Amino acid sequence: MATSVLCRVQSLRKDLFLSVSRCSVLLKNNYLVKSNETDECSLEFLEGDxxxxxxxxxxxxxAKNSLGKVFLSQFQGCINNVKFEKNIRVLIIRSMVPGVFCAGADLKERAKMTxxxxxxxxxxxxxxxxxxxxIPMPTIAAIDGYALGGGLEMSLACDMRTASSNAKxxxxxxxxxxxxxxGGTQRLTRVVGPALAKELIYTARMFDGHEAAKLGVVNHSVDQNDAGDAAYQRAVELALEITPNGPVALRMAKMAISKGSDVDLTSGMGFEECGYAQVIPTKDRIEGMKSFIEKRTPVYKGE
Ligand SMILES: CC(C)(COP(=O)([O-])OP(=O)([O-])OC[C@H]1O[C@@H](n2cnc3c(N)ncnc32)[C@H](O)[C@@H]1OP(=O)([O-])[O-])[C@@H](O)C(=O)NCCC(=O)NCCSC(=O)C[C@@](C)(O)CC(=O)[O-]
Structure with missing residues (x-):
């Protein structure tokens, strides 16, 4: 069962407050738990397994999850809140709209701007x-439909992507x-290299989930299922391979890889050194060795 949350009580922004005030809320663990199906973006923490x-x-x-003002404000609210969650080890971004991940910029709203x-x-x-x-923890975009323009850009800002066969x-x-x-000109280029990024951007070509895997745009592609959420299910599977591992180690690995990818090898080694220095004093490092010697599964606490 999932617990839906919108935001910390202390950091309610006015727009989010208006959104929250329209729905039934109750306080739980310092969070406003929400049940408003009209929210354009919401954050939930999965439970159990x-x-x-x-x-x-x-x-x-x-509007096919297009990036309008309200949507972006709520999306930003979700990001602001999840990034401080010490107990969250993986973030997945998905769509609840059948057949679409995100249709990019809100073209109707944009047409009215000066x-x-x-x-x-x-x-x-x-x-x-x-x-x-x-965001400090690993992230996965689950692409179960159209991911165009800003929608694909959003997924490229995640560490990994899964896509269904019917994704476009x-x-x-x-x-x-x-x-x-x-960020697409920069992030697609870093994912597939400049020649292919140029071809894809110059032609505005659309490609499906399986083609995306062949191009290296997504990590995994899967055949779509009857529920239309195969990419999300694959993302959860991938997340479950990650969640047992040391939380501080995951964040430091992300930091070193992300920052190191933008610099030369010697400078990148500096980021690895910094990341490694952060894991040395952790209890989780001791737990990693102890559990190996005691032949048991490690229990990491992110400390
Ligand atoms: C997604 C498909 C293929 C689905 O294709 P479909 O399943 O045939 O659905 P549809 O086209 O009938 O769309 C259903 C409803 O969603 C609306 N809709 C749909 N997309 C948008 C949108 N983006 N903005 C505003 N409204 C949108 C669309 O107008 C329609 O509203 P209705 O006519 O029923 O009132 C099709 O709708 C489509 O091609 N959409 C446009 C995709 C697109 O060109 N996106 C913009 C890319 S540019 C960009 O993202 C810019 C960015 C972010 O990099 C930088 C910047 O901000 O400038």
Missing amino acids: NEGIAVISMNRPK NEEVGPFVAGLRQSVTDLSN MGLVETKRGIIPGG
Whole structure:
């Protein structure tokens, strides 16, 4: 069973407050537990066998999860809250809208903006996607449908991606007379290299989940199931391979790989050294060795 949460009581933002105030809430462990199905983005912490996994669910059916002002504000709220969760070891981003992950920029809302408004709005969108990429724990995007423009950019800001066979992905911005603005020019290039990124962006080509795996855009592709959530199920499986491992180690590995990928090898080794220094004083490091010697499963506490 999942516990849905929106945000910490102490950090309620006005827009989130308005959203929360419309739904039934109760206090639990310092969180406002929500049950408002009209929220465009919500955060939940899985329990039982899936404990340690947080899920951001996108749910804006009428506009195919496109990135409008309200959506982005709620998405940012989810990110702001999950990043401080010491007990969360993996974050999954999924859609609750059948057949679509995210349709990118909200083109109808954008059409009403003046030229002066567009630049700052896209800068905010870019920052939200960057905030997602900077979340300290491992992240997985579960792509069970269309992931276009900003939708694919959002998934590229995650550490890993799973996709279903019916997923359709693409940085289609040039078809709309713009360029990727949520980090796609940079992150797709880092994932597949400049030649392929250029081809995909210049052509605005769309590709399915299996093609995406062949191109290296996603880690795993799976045939879609009757429920339409095969990529999400694969993401949970992947998360469950990660959750038993040392939480501090996971975060330090992410930091070293992410920061190291942007610099030369020698500088990258510096990030590895910094990350390693953080795990040395942890109780989890001792537990890792002790459990091996005692021939039992380690119990990590993130300390
Ligand atoms: C996703 C499919 C294939 C589904 O295709 P479909 O299943 O045939 O559904 P549909 O096209 O009938 O869409 C259903 C409803 O969702 C709406 N809708 C759907 N997408 C959007 C959208 N983006 N913005 C606003 N509304 C959208 C659409 O207008 C329609 O509303 P209705 O006509 O029923 O009132 C199709 O709808 C589609 O092609 N959508 C547009 C995809 C697209 O071009 N996205 C923008 C990319 S540019 C970008 O993301 C820019 C960025 C982020 O990098 C930088 C920046 O912010 O500028």
